Amino acid sequence: MIDEQILSVLRTSADYYVSGEELCKLSDISRAAIWKHIENLRAEGYEIEASPHLGYRLIAVPDSLIPAEIKWNIKTKVLGKEVISFKKVDSTNAVAYGLAEKGVKEGAVVLAEEQAKGKGRHGRRWISPSKGGIYMSCVLRPEIAPGEIAKITLAAAVAVAKAIRLSSGLSAMIKWPNDILVNNRKVCGILTEMKAEQDSVDFIILGIGVNVNTQSRYLPKGASSLREEMRRMGWDEALSRIEISRKILEKLEEYYFLLKKDGFKPIIEEWKAFSAMLGSRVRIMLPGRSFEGHAHDVDSDGSLLVRRDEGIIEKVSSGDVVVVR
């Protein structure tokens, strides 16, 4: 709490020195105590200059996924108002799921620098090295039926694709239902899990993994990171994981609210504009069978509509898709 107060003052006076005396007034503590808090902040990665006569000055903030940074100046009403960060967890989705079961409010966000057992769809792994990724899980409590969960996943895919575009300038595309591709390489995955009764969702955990600065050698085949794709484009800007996380949360909230207010239609239109496969020949892999066809459209409930060679339109609400070349 005092750390955050000190940080806030230093931030708003980034061009000046703030005297130890001034900081003491903040919360009525001694100069020795202030010094201790400054040391705490430095340990977290904040670069703070200390001049015996002038006082303290904030030089740089760390690009760590710590609550104070994520929450600072975030333009959301609900998402990210509560943030819990870890250096390493088994799975941010599992932690968020546990918190949601204990009643944590909608909008709580769990972040980690590294996941030991990052979850992908259908029990698969999401490789989550501590090499510059964002591993984030959000608790949502929408008043929807379990069958409508695809709408949330697709709205999230649009939100994250847009956040990546705005943060990096890369042409992020969506691969149905929940992958984000750049130059046809997977840079982000979304895993939606829920607890529900027959007719109502209790909560949804929206898990988002983004490879931001991660180098290819730490990633599985077919995967890439924003950094690697920018390099490929010859771009050299630095990427701030903090800013990307904040942008993702802002866009998620924007589309989540839009879904509540105007329904799924405007979202599906944006989804189609980002789609990496509509119009392509695809192979659909379901448990026990697979077939090829033409990815024709997305249905009003978020299912993929595939026109088979015999002319039949098949509605696909689960399974994996690959584009056939």
Add this chain to the structure above:
Amino acid sequence: MIDEQILSVLRTSADYYVSGEELCKLSDISRAAIWKHIENLRAEGYEIEASPHLGYRLIAVPDSLIPAEIKWNIKTKVLGKEVISFKKVDSTNAVAYGLAEKGVKEGAVVLAEEQAKGKGRHGRRWISPSKGGIYMSCVLRPEIAPGEIAKITLAAAVAVAKAIRLSSGLSAMIKWPNDILVNNRKVCGILTEMKAEQDSVDFIILGIGVNVNTQSRYLPKGASSLREEMRRMGWDEALSRIEISRKILEKLEEYYFLLKKDGFKPIIEEWKAFSAMLGSRVRIMLPGRSFEGHAHDVDSDGSLLVRRDEGIIEKVSSGDVVVVR
């Protein structure tokens, strides 16, 4: 294990005495050890006669929801092959949910004589006194999409209604979606909970609470028990909770397999035949609004179709229904 072996021998020789010597051969243990196991069984409620010269004879089995009794001679392949029983738990659904998260197999069943926090729909309570109820939760792992969960609930309602009819002779009816009524009083409730990803169910917990021998004074208003309803009919047979539990598990499995094999259509036909409200005037209560109409039919996905006075058919997939008289 040895308890169950001894019990099995005593059961098959219920009209005879089995000598201690014979029992010793079963598992190569001493007569003193046999005596100890007999004492265990007596503590569980088994009445076992011991004659110094003749041996042991099974007089009566307890009507407790203990695994050995539930599993004995049960005609199922999956459901109830693993049974875990409690004198008292907070909620059998919560226990089963926890086991399912840890990977327990499909078909595991959790039973309790009493629930401190029995769950009803939408965070309500299911009053669960230790006065002759069955509180049961089954773990299912169907390969379905989350939107199809209503099919499981409705199949379960048909199965349980049938099991109650076969066990008691009472005309059990179904109130959409998940209550079982006898003479318009609620004798049983079904609560389906699940953990799922966007396109696939991880597991379903099917919670079933049946008031079997429970007296009215222990039950909330509008509720009754099989025993009370039989009394009302002037019937005097005893009801065995063990036999009813077994019958419920057998019928659940039968309809669950039927759903897998032949789909929802044959089940929905049986559901309609048991329906306590199709054809009646009903009031539908949804969060924030309610309306009246004519309960017209059930849709292919398990939703209730209500014809409003203006002639519009409204599809109801959640909420509460009361019959308007």
